Amino acid sequence: MSESFMMPKILVIDDNRLLSCVVCSILEREGHSVVLARDGLEGLAKFRAELPDLVITDMLMPGLGGAGTIVEMRQEAPDTPHESPHFEKPWL
Numbered sequence: 001m002s003e004s005f006m007m008p009k010i011l012v013i014d015d016n017r018l019l020s021c022v023v024c025s026i027l028e029r030e031g032h033s034v035v036l037a038r039d040g041l042e043g044l045a046k047f048r049a050e051l052p053d054l055v056i057t058d059m060l061m062p063g064l065g066g067a068g069t070i071v072e073m074r075q076e077a078p079d080t081p082h083e084s085p086h087f088e089k090p091w092l
Contacts, residue, residue, distance in 0.1 A: 008053035009033040013043035013069060015061045023056065040064030044072055 010032050014020040017038075024034045035050050037043035041064050043057060055073065059066035074082065 007031045007033060009035065009050060011035045011037065011043065011046055011050060011052035011055045013037045013040065013055065013057040013061075013066070015039055015058060019058075040066065040069035040072075043069050047073055048076070 010027055012023055015038055024036055027034045035046050037046045039061050057066040
């Protein structure tokens with residue numbers, strides 16, 4: 001028999017409730033386990049607690065925005081691969 005395949009756990013960080021609900025619904029419909037955070041600080045806490053396979057973050061949020069959240073995550077997990085196709089900034 002084939003070995004069961006675990007879908008990646010995805011952390012979605014976004015302060016826009018409608019957009020985050022749509023994104024989470026699409027990901028869950030595709031079989032992913034999804035964890036939602038409403039801002040960068042909550043996202044960092046869930047990143048530490050849940051150890052997601054992928055993080056999708058809004059860049060413009062009140063308080064700790066996406067760029068600051070990414071910097072913190074990379075400091076805590078420097079060997080984690082990352083991709084930032086739309087932002088070619090030195091902090092990413």
